Amino acid sequence: MPTTFTSVDEVQVTRAIVASFTEDFLASTELEVAIVGAGPSGMTAARLLARQGRRVAVFERNLHVGGGMWGGGMLLPRVVVEEEARPLLEEVGVLLRPWQPGYWVADSVECVSKCTAAALDAGARVWVGMAVEDLMIDDQDRVRGLVINWGAVQRAMLHVDPLAVAARVVIDASGHDCELLRTLERKLPGVRLDTPTGRVMGEQPMNAARAEARVVALTKEVYPHLVVAGMAANAASGAPRMGAIFGGMFLSGQQAAQVAQEILRRDYGS
Numbered sequence: 001m002p003t004t005f006t007s008v009d010e011v012q013v014t015r016a017i018v019a020s021f022t023e024d025f026l027a028s029t030e031l032e033v034a035i036v037g038a039g040p041s042g043m044t045a046a047r048l049l050a051r052q053g054r055r056v057a058v059f060e061r062n063l064h065v066g067g068g069m070w071g072g073g074m075l076l077p078r079v080v081v082e083e084e085a086r087p088l089l090e091e092v093g094v095l096l097r098p099w100q101p102g103y104w105v106a107d108s109v110e111c112v113s114k115c116t117a118a119a120l121d122a123g124a125r126v127w128v129g130m131a132v133e134d135l136m137i138d139d140q141d142r143v144r145g146l147v148i149n150w151g152a153v154q155r156a157m158l159h160v161d162p163l164a165v166a167a168r169v170v171i172d173a174s175g176h177d178c179e180l181l182r183t184l185e186r187k188l189p190g191v192r193l194d195t196p197t198g199r200v201m202g203e204q205p206m207n208a209a210r211a212e213a214r215v216v217a218l219t220k221e222v223y224p225h226l227v228v229a230g231m232a233a234n235a236a237s238g239a240p241r242m243g244a245i246f247g248g249m250f251l252s253g254q255q256a257a258q259v260a261q262e263i264l265r266r267d268y269g270s
């Protein structure tokens with residue numbers, strides 16, 4: 001016997017998708033925190049902020065979340081995590097296997113999936129296929145939102161004007177290229193950032209111990225209402241890369257959430 005479905009109407013599929021998208025996306029046009037990039041630092045910040053009741057959304061250019069975590073080390077799907085970051089993974093149910101004292105190993109697919117599920121369950125919205133191409137700046141020279149376009153439009157280099165969403169705080173978790181800060185420098189040539197030189201310095205060659213030690217401290221507000229997190233934080237301040245050890249990324253996401261909360265309290269009293 002063939003399975004019979006009670007209703008299958010192509011137009012209802014269309015209407016359901018358009019209506020549901022519109023309703024949810026409208027709720028993302030005025031955010032407390034907008035996060036650029038769905039890698040480990042961005043998704044951790046999203047989860048922790050959403051859990052504290054913040055209206056938060058992640059904008060990811062690719063059709064998939066996870067950034068550089070899926071591929072583990074050189075496509076071997078494992079990530080190494082230090083003891084200090086263990087609670088952030090265990091609280092979302094990631095199985096950590098002990099290696100040497102202080103080192104834990106996790107399946108990268110499990111890490112991405114469970115961190116994503118936990119962020120969504122906490123109430124964060126995640127928009128994939130949406131690229132951030134610029135920032136909105138207010139009259140007091142503070143960031144006040146994102147300028148977005150479809151990732152596919154960007155890839156095809158089509159001339160299509162973008163849309164904008166407001167956010168009280170923006171977190172640049174765009175990874176090694178530190179894209180948002182570079183965009184800010186390009187658009188505002190004299191801009192001074194809170195980095196050792198006032199400019200984006202670019203990441204240094206690999207030195208995992210130094211890179212991990214610095215990434216949390218470098219996760220900070222580098223321009224009014226703009227926080228930099230994850231590998232973008234190290235790239236902004238000229239710190240090294242670390243390779244496939246990920247504890248610093250999760251802890252940086254936690255730090256970014258804390259800094260965002262402080263900015264919201266400081267400037268919005270909320």
Ligand code: 48F
Binds near residue numbers: 036132174175232244
């Ligand atoms: O690179 P990514 O995973 O950033 P992260 O959180 O973690 C770095 C690690 O994966 C690893 C490492 C450490 O252990 O060295 O590389 O710092 O994720 C960044 C995400 O941001 C997206 C990009 O597609 C990726 O998924 N992204 C970058 N620029 C934009 C963007 C943009 N302009 N608009 C939207 N998404």
